[in-house]
Amino acid sequence: AQVPMINILEAxxxxxxxxxxxxxxxxHEAAAVIRIHEQLRAPAIIQLIxxxxxxxGGREDFMNATPGEMRCGISRFxxxxxxxxxxxxxxxxxxxxxxxxxETAKICVDNGFSAVMIDGSHLSFEENAALTKxxxxxxxxxxxxxxxxxxxxxxREDHTGQSREIYTDPSRVCEFFETSGADCLAxxxxxxxxxxxxxxxxxxxxxxIAAFENMRFNGKIRPLVSHGSSxxxxxxxxxxxxxxxxxxxxxxxxxxxxxxxxxxxxxxxxIGTDIRLSILRSLREYFDLTPKAxxxxxxxxxxxxxxxxxxxxxxxxxxxxxxx
Ligand code: 13P
Ligand code: NA
Ligand code: ZN
Numbered sequence: 001a002q003v004p005m006i007n008i009l010e011a012x013x014x015x016x017x018x019x020x021x022x023x024x025x026x027x028h029e030a031a032a033v034i035r036i037h038e039q040l041r042a043p044a045i046i047q048l049i050x051x052x053x054x055x056x057g058g059r060e061d062f063m064n065a066t067p068g069e070m071r072c073g074i075s076r077f078x079x080x081x082x083x084x085x086x087x088x089x090x091x092x093x094x095x096x097x098x099x100x101x102x103e104t105a106k107i108c109v110d111n112g113f114s115a116v117m118i119d120g121s122h123l124s125f126e127e128n129a130a131l132t133k134x135x136x137x138x139x140x141x142x143x144x145x146x147x148x149x150x151x152x153x154x155x156r157e158d159h160t161g162q163s164r165e166i167y168t169d170p171s172r173v174c175e176f177f178e179t180s181g182a183d184c185l186a187x188x189x190x191x192x193x194x195x196x197x198x199x200x201x202x203x204x205x206x207x208x209i210a211a212f213e214n215m216r217f218n219g220k221i222r223p224l225v226s227h228g229s230s231x232x233x234x235x236x237x238x239x240x241x242x243x244x245x246x247x248x249x250x251x252x253x254x255x256x257x258x259x260x261x262x263x264x265x266x267x268x269x270x271i272g273t274d275i276r277l278s279i280l281r282s283l284r285e286y287f288d289l290t291p292k293a294x295x296x297x298x299x300x301x302x303x304x305x306x307x308x309x310x311x312x313x314x315x316x317x318x319x320x321x322x323x324x
Contacts, residue, residue, distance in 0.1 A: 002085040005093035005115035005145035006183045008043045009223035012267040018226070018258075021045035023097055023272035025052040027080040029279075034088050043090055045268065047097035048077060050104055071107050078111040095147065097270070105135050115145035121152050121188070122163070125172065129180040136181030150176050151188030153228055155196075165192070170210035174218040184223040184268065187211060189261075191228035195237075195273050196249045203257040205264075212264040223267035229253050230273035236281050243284035 012019050022045065024030045030046050037044035054065025057073030065073070078094075085092040093114035099105040105116040118135040120128035132148040139146050151168030168187045177185065189207040191197070208224065215221045232252025240247055258269060 001088065001091065002082070002112075002114055003043075003091040003093055004143055005045060005095055005147075006223075008045060008091055008093050009145075009184055009267045011043070013221060013223055013265065016263060018262045018267050018269050019043055019045055021047050021095065021097075021225075021268050021270045023047045023049060023052075023270070023275055025055065025276075027077060027084075029275065030077075030081045030094075031084055034084055034090075034092060037090050037092075038088060041090065044088070044092045045095060046081070046085075046092065047095045047270070047272075048074075048108075049097045049272070050100065053077065053104070067103060070104055074104075074107050074111050078113070082112055093145070095145075097272075099135075102131070102134055106138055109139050109142055109144045113144060115139075115147060115183075117147035117149070117186070119149050119186075121149040121186075125150075125176070129176060132180035132182050136183075140181065145183045146181065147184045147186060147225060148176070148180050148182035149186035149188070149225075149227070153188050153192050155192040155194060167204060167207055168211065170207050170214050173211040173214045173224075174220070177215075177220075177222055184225055186225040186227050186270075187266075189226075191226060191253055193228045193273070195230070195232050195247060195252070195277060197228070197230075197232065197251050197253060199249075199251050201251070201253055201257075203253065203261060205257070205261055208261045208264040208266060215265065221265055224265040225268040225270065226258065226261065226266050227270045229258060229269045230271050230277075231255055232273060232277065236274075236277050239281050240277065240284055243281075243288050245280070245284060 008019055022033050024033060024046055033044055033046050051062040053070050053073035055062035056076050057065055057069035059065040059069045081094065085094065095115035095117060096105060096108040096113055097117055098119045099117050100119055105118050108116050116135060116139055118132050120131040123131065136146045152163050152166040154165035165188065167189060173185065187207060190202055190204040211224060230252045232250050237247050237250045
């Protein structure tokens, strides 16, 4: 059944584990996430980024979706995914990931999301807290969980362009929770989005530890979120490249480093790139094994049916030649 995301995260905190939060781009992928978690008997968190909502609203250049197309995509997605969540034999939460405007976050709340992230990480502490507070007040009235972000991840954020890394100031974590009303908080602590995280990525574990201490000192431990946490498995990269791909400099977060921060309040681990890479691998396999697909033209519906990732520009460009 569907539950508020905070329920899943509080159970994780209480028992000392973290839950993967998986970015999907179509309802088919949401079904897959639920199915696999039912097999594992584990709670599931499904996430949607705004460009995917635009894509489902019928916009092929999904980065330029109008508010109307966005609204249409969100309601289409929810119409199909909410029954799946209700019928699931495990707790499931649906989160808007990196919401970047209050309107979209509110549309998601109104359509029955279990959580929304409002990403004000590019703003000052005060502006970020105020923006988050506005969403918290709206979402909490409907029992919806709010995720915020403090500090800026390096590299490409999901839709805010290139950014310079600013680590989270762990001494202000509790203060941010109090002033923003957020239920969980994304840290900037060395991870980054996308398939090229640099060969020597190092999670700044001391930032998670200090954030945890800051919360403990103030008497309330709340869930922290690890963004940019895909593993970018070398075997999947090899298979993509063996079928004509050209992914250079692919590297992810070492699993051992993620396991080390879970004891310090990291209760949710965001995975998007790994999903997209797996889909890309399957697409390349499909095109290899189905020569007709190459010549008959890949229509938008095949594109969608094959769950093509609509958020990662590099992979789309990579696939462009086999679209003809
Ligand atoms: P990855 O790009 O490492 O999968 O990060 C996903 C993420 O943080 C989604 O919010
Ligand atoms: Na951000
Ligand atoms: Zn993220």
